[in-house]
Amino acid sequence: MFFRTLASSALRPLCQQPRAFQPTSSAFKLMLPTILHARNLSSETRTAIDKAIASAPVVLFMKGTPETPQCGFSRASIQVLGLQGVDPKKFVAFNVLEDSELRQGIKEYSDWPTIPQLYLDNEFIGGCDILMSMHQSGDLAKILEEKGVLVAAE
Numbered sequence: 001m002f003f004r005t006l007a008s009s010a011l012r013p014l015c016q017q018p019r020a021f022q023p024t025s026s027a028f029k030l031m032l033p034t035i036l037h038a039r040n041l042s043s044e045t046r047t048a049i050d051k052a053i054a055s056a057p058v059v060l061f062m063k064g065t066p067e068t069p070q071c072g073f074s075r076a077s078i079q080v081l082g083l084q085g086v087d088p089k090k091f092v093a094f095n096v097l098e099d100s101e102l103r104q105g106i107k108e109y110s111d112w113p114t115i116p117q118l119y120l121d122n123e124f125i126g127g128c129d130i131l132m133s134m135h136q137s138g139d140l141a142k143i144l145e146e147k148g149v150l151v152a153a154e
Contacts, residue, residue, distance in 0.1 A: 045105040053119045056092040057149045061106045062116040066093050073128035077116045080135045090149045120147055 053059050058081070064070030066078050081091065096103035096115055103115070110117055110124045118125040120143060125131065134140035144150050 041105055041108045042101075045101050046109065048102070049105055049109045052092075052094055053122050056090055057121055057147060058086055058091040058144075059119040060091070060093045060116055061096055061102070061119075062093050063095070063097050065095055070095075070097060071115075073114070074116045077118065077128050077131055080131055080140070081118075084135065084141055084144050085150045086144060087149055087151045120144070120149070 052061075060066075060077060060081070062069060062071075062074035062077060064074055069075035069078055078093075094102065096106060106115065106117055107113055112124070112127060114127045116128055116131075118127075118131055125134075125143075131140065134143070
């Protein structure tokens with residue numbers, strides 16, 4: 001009986017399903033997704049995204065256009081930017097539905113899984129959920145005013 005229990009407990013780990021690799025260093029855990037995604041993003045796409053983000057102080061990657069958003073989250077993001085009074089001269093939007101490389105590339109570039117994505121002065125702010133939260137808390141109004149991207153008061 002003892003032998004059967006000993007043999008059973010010795011063989012049990014061999015019969016279990018293999019576990020996924022679990023890095024032990026917290027720094028490595030944070031880098032792992034970035035390392036994996038960086039390999040899929042071509043240098044041409046990265047350069048194009050860099051240029052797009054630098055093209056205006058306020059950049060939104062969205063589904064559709066500001067005039068005809070193609071998803072509710074993109075529509076909500078455009079509405080929030082409008083309510084905040086973002087100057088159209090300082091704003092540009094890119095329709096990710098027109099370019100599949102851009103659509104996948106922007107997710108890898110920012111390491112953010114959803115679209116829309118907002119950038120202010122080359123800095124990634126977040127998606128619709130972050131934008132809505134910042135709008136409700138008043139933080140978005142402060143940042144937009146600090147960046148000088150609002151329509152000037154007459």
